Amino acid sequence: MSVLVLFLAICTWTANAASTGASDGLLFRPDYTLDNEAGGWLKFHPIPLKWSQAALRCHHEGAILASPLNEGLSRALGAIMEVHGITSSPVFTGTGAIYTTNEYQSMEGVPISDMCLTWAAEPPATDTTRYCIAMNANGTVTAVPCTDHHPFFCYRKKGVRELNKCGTVDPEYVFNLKTGSCYKTSKQRLSWEEAYTSCATDGAHLAVINSQQEAEVLNDIRRKIFEKETVHVGIRSWNREWITVQGQSLEEAGYSKWHKGEPNNDGGVENCGSMYENVKDLDDGVLNDVPCDGPRHFICEIESPKEAKDGNTLAKKMWR
Numbered sequence: 001m002s003v004l005v006l007f008l009a010i011c012t013w014t015a016n017a018a019s020t021g022a023s024d025g026l027l028f029r030p031d032y033t034l035d036n037e038a039g040g041w042l043k044f045h046p047i048p049l050k051w052s053q054a055a056l057r058c059h060h061e062g063a064i065l066a067s068p069l070n071e072g073l074s075r076a077l078g079a080i081m082e083v084h085g086i087t088s089s090p091v092f093t094g095t096g097a098i099y100t101t102n103e104y105q106s107m108e109g110v111p112i113s114d115m116c117l118t119w120a121a122e123p124p125a126t127d128t129t130r131y132c133i134a135m136n137a138n139g140t141v142t143a144v145p146c147t148d149h150h151p152f153f154c155y156r157k158k159g160v161r162e163l164n165k166c167g168t169v170d171p172e173y174v175f176n177l178k179t180g181s182c183y184k185t186s187k188q189r190l191s192w193e194e195a196y197t198s199c200a201t202d203g204a205h206l207a208v209i210n211s212q213q214e215a216e217v218l219n220d221i222r223r224k225i226f227e228k229e230t231v232h233v234g235i236r237s238w239n240r241e242w243i244t245v246q247g248q249s250l251e252e253a254g255y256s257k258w259h260k261g262e263p264n265n266d267g268g269v270e271n272c273g274s275m276y277e278n279v280k281d282l283d284d285g286v287l288n289d290v291p292c293d294g295p296r297h298f299i300c301e302i303e304s305p306k307e308a309k310d311g312n313t314l315a316k317k318m319w320r
């Protein structure tokens with residue numbers, strides 16, 4: 001079977017593709033926009049990534065890399081590209097040679113032959129390069145190497161799952177009654193910057209200690225999950241001024257208790273904040289400055305949805 005035959009599209013647009021109607025009251029992340037024509041929520045990511053990075057990014061946001069599965073979605077993607085002035089470079093779709101080099105399907109598992117696509121140029125013959133499908137501003141599609149960098153859309157179909165009480169679809173965020181925040185502990189050790197990104201991708205932030213009580217809560221979590229390990233928290237030194245990842249001084253944030261002798265900027269490279277390992281009970285939750293590139297476990301935080309509803313600017317900021 002020739003590659004071209006494989007790509008012959010059968011237009012199977014259905015009535016429900018673009019007719020999901022008005023909002024049904026379900027909520028998703030506030031950084032996503034509900035698009036009824038697309039039948040779900042969309043978010044445009046203007047910063048180009050490789051296809052695999054883009055797919056992972058959407059996954060971490062509780063969504064999926066968007067594909068032009070039907071007329072409604074195609075139109076919605078094209079309209080957003082126009083709004084963002086994307087005219088010359090294509091954007092990645094969620095369709096590509098995901099598992100083999102010659103079988104093209106969307107992230108949802110829809111084969112490319114079931115999509116109604118107009119090709120800008122004949123797709124390249126199958127070779128050892130893995131191709132992914134990118135969409136042009138005029139709605140046509142092109143096969144490009146998956147290792148190229150392109151902007152992309154994340155998509156979440158309406159009605160898949162609702163947000164939990166932490167305001168996320170990620171079940172690993174656990175609500176804490178004492179602080180009113182939700183926390184998630186890391187699965188792997190990362191540098192401070194990677195940990196920051198990991199939390200941000202969740203729509204969260206590296207945990208910021210806002211009170212003695214929160215220090216104790218976080219230290220209990222730390223001790224239970226990571227035992228005697230030091231964990232990254234959301235403070236960083238800018239020329240020896242300590243600022244939280246929400247832009248506040250430690251005093252403004254509500255907690256500035258350092259371990260005895262800290263911050264000592266050991267070796268002149270300790271610019272990232274951590275919660276000290278549990279040496280003595282007395283030291284519960286105290287801070288230490290550590291090198292940013294040292295891989296450590298970390299805790300992500302989402303403030304309570306109530307705060308977000310009250311218009312708390314910090315809570316809103318975390319979704320950006």
Ligand SMILES: [Ca+2]
Pocket residue numbers: 181207208209210214301
């Ligand atoms: Ca906090």
Ligand SMILES: [Ca+2]
Pocket residue numbers: 262263264265266270288289290
């Ligand atoms: Ca130190």
